[in-house]
Amino acid sequence: MTDPEHVRLDSLEPDDLDGHSIDELADYLDAGMQPADPSIDDSPACQNALAAIVRLRQSSLGSLEAAAEQEAPADESWVSGVLANISLEARAGRDVPLRPAAPTERPVMTEGAIRSLVRSAGDGVSDALIARCTLEGDVTELGAPVRVVVEIAVRAGATIRTVASEVRETVAAVLADQTDLVVDSVDVVVRDLVPRTDDEPADDRPADDGTSHGSDDEEAGA
Numbered sequence: 752m753t754d755p756e757h758v759r760l761d762s763l764e765p766d767d768l769d770g771h772s773i774d775e776l777a778d779y780l781d782a783g784m785q786p787a788d789p790s791i792d793d794s795p796a797c798q799n800a801l802a803a804i805v806r807l808r809q810s811s812l813g814s815l816e817a818a819a820e821q822e823a824p825a826d827e828s829w830v831s832g833v834l835a836n837i838s839l840e841a842r843a844g845r846d847v848p849l850r851p852a853a854p855t856e857r858p859v860m861t862e863g864a865i866r867s868l869v870r871s872a873g874d875g876v877s878d879a880l881i882a883r884c885t886l887e888g889d890v891t892e893l894g895a896p897v898r899v900v901v902e903i904a905v906r907a908g909a910t911i912r913t914v915a916s917e918v919r920e921t922v923a924a925v926l927a928d929q930t931d932l933v934v935d936s937v938d939v940v941v942r943d944l945v946p947r948t949d950d951e952p953a954d955d956r957p958a959d960d961g962t963s964h965g966s967d968d969e970e971a972g973a
Contacts, residue, residue, distance in 0.1 A: 769794040776801055799867035806874045848893040850931045862890060865930060872925040873901055876917045878909035882942050888935070896935040899926065904943035915939040 768776065771791060779791055780801060791797045844862030851858055866884045873881040882904055888897040901922060905914050919937045926934055 847890045872921050873918045878906040878914050880904045897932050899937045902940045902942045904945050906947045907944045908947050
């Protein structure tokens with residue numbers, strides 16, 4: 752089977768990563784980030800993408816190997832999809848204003864930085880992997896209501912509603928702490944179930960109805 756670290760994504764060559772592609776960043780990681788490339792090391796977009804690729808590799812490799820051991824066809828399309836979203840989300844996007852400490856200040860945080868913040872926070876939740884994050888609303892206006900939509904994959908055997916709730920709470924807390932967004936809601940949508948590796952214990956909490964019946968359109972309500 753194909754190692755997810757080497758999934759080719761030639762269709763994703765972006766201008767969003769300061770001239771680099773996801774494949775180039777993956778190769779840079781494989782080389783131990785040596786020799787140093789300042790165009791990558793000094794690029795916030797590339798650094799956000801590199802961090803997300805590392806988390807994806809850690810989460811997906813064992814799952815795909817587990818699927819192979821079970822003699823089930825491993826669906827790697829979700830890996831490619833997540834990498835595509837990492838590429839798109841890493842771009843700077845819109846400037847999101849922060850509350851100024853003085854009348855003469857105009858502090859901002861890029862939309863890409865906020866999406867990377869959401870992705871990092873969500874990936875830190877046990878049994879969750881962030882597939883996509885979008886910010887809906889006029890984020891360029893301080894105080895305007897914003898809806899955050901987070902699409903996730905959940906490890907098989909975990910309680911889907913519990914994982915979704917933990918992602919929602921974690922993302923909401925991080926955004927409240929590190930941005931000045933007025934978050935109207937954080938909506939978590941479960942898009943995939945990924946196999947659990949043999950050395951990962953299943954969630955011993957009671958499973959809800961969606962644990963083994965998640966669909967591409969299943970949404971955990973805000």
